[in-house]
Amino acid sequence: MQTGVLTISLDFELLWGIFDKIGTRYNPEYFANTRKVIPRMLELFAQNQIQVTWATVGMLFAENEEEWKYYSPDFLPSYREKKYSAYEWARQHGIRPEVHFAPELIREIIQTPHQELGSHSYAHYYTLMRGQSPEQFRQDIQASQKIAMEKFGARLKSLVFPRNHINELYLGICLEEGFEYVRGNPKNWFWQETQHEDQSKKWFRSADCFFPMGKRTSYSLEEINFLSKEPVILPASRILRPYTNGNSLFNKVRLSRVLGEMEKAAKLREIYHLWWHPHNFGNNPEACLIELKKILKLFKKLQEHHGMESLSMGNLGNRVKAKQVKNQFQIQ
Template structure:
């Protein structure tokens, strides 16, 4: 039975972090990210790796004027305003557009063989937060699909939910809006209900990158049942390199071991991360990624492992 390496990237720049960090404190971080994305694409092409770039629709705009032109007709009215990208944007005394808009990189990934332009919603929509209504979520997905189609001629078919917040209502709307494939969460208890975060869950997620604390990370390739959405569970988050950490190589070795187990058993291994995770220590992070992709090359030659984007399932 054929095994698969699947990679999905949450491509968001500051749209995915506006409620957590101050933009002006991370300008160099995003500048590095803009340089890292082409390097990742070059590496993917070299190793024949297909990937899904789940891209925030807002990032596809050229500037603020165009972003506002593509904004949804219905905006979320979150109970906590800090979760609204629109409220955040309007409250900023100064905006650094290079940390928010990168259509040139979207064009590069579309032109790179085997890369799929997916969706991470239009404005990093939180489906499980109070005030993220069904009507607003539908409008958000329509806006994401519109900008991808009108600017890049792309039909978005694969979706990754921001902060991995998933519920049945959001899945139903995603299907109705034309999505075929979504990334879902692992079945381990510390990955379920990601809106209810706590220290214990975070500790278990971190610990599981070093030693096995949960279920097996690979799985049999799922089959689509009629017109239903196809769910592809995440296997592992590729955590970024940390200076001085004794566990950098241990985390990479664990990923390689899990990949080999998937290759031997004919299963899917789904790796994911954010491109901006490479914003600090980009050279070290790229070396870690190449170590993983070299391992994929060995598994391809030895066990016939293939690379598939989410949409290719």
């Protein structure tokens, strides 16, 4: 009998994920807090036997600038707007180990039970930006696989596209390079990404954190379809937005929305795919951890009363494939 599933995927990127938005105007304490809070998150996940996929920017695997350059591909992304290139940013502003490298945290992720190491591309690669090419993308994800295998003996199977910009023409390349599972966007129209951000879509996304603005966020296993020449697409359900100081009502309603959706998914025996960035905990780590504990506490309750399971992207994808094989066998 199918049960509800909680899947958590995290976009682990540090400054590589937001350099094109904030440049050098970042608070060092923000990323220092992020580095400190990740081991505490891992401890909570281990204590509660929660499977989590850590979609990690490949550049974070490097120990230093020399190693970063060694693993970088020969064919770099040729975006028309150079400000989106991690390599161009590094050339102009230099490398800062405290916000650009995190091999010690990746080791902790690997060593923590129930955690899956995934990819967020090597250089936070934008597949919908003009100027870049399929071969550049291929070399980028090849670099992620290479540094993960050579440094940590890890073969990466799950991929999250940066900014959730999914170029469907590149899905075949993902599978060819070993990525069997990809996180998709929620099915509502305001989550479908284009090259440039749509302000009206952003408004609907923000509002949807408090009030239902579209269809339900959970989905059944049967709703996940995949082609033999493409990865399994595992749609996201909800981003866990960070705690905001000075607005208790805002925080209460936002968290209640997540908890309510989780409970509904468990009762309907559906999948609820929650995601966020670890650096989202950087401004208010203690408050964010309290919220995470509430989410995990509810999960344990739903597990006890409704049989809800915790599955990483990889294990959820395996279940989708097994279901497909079973259906084909029954048809024959």
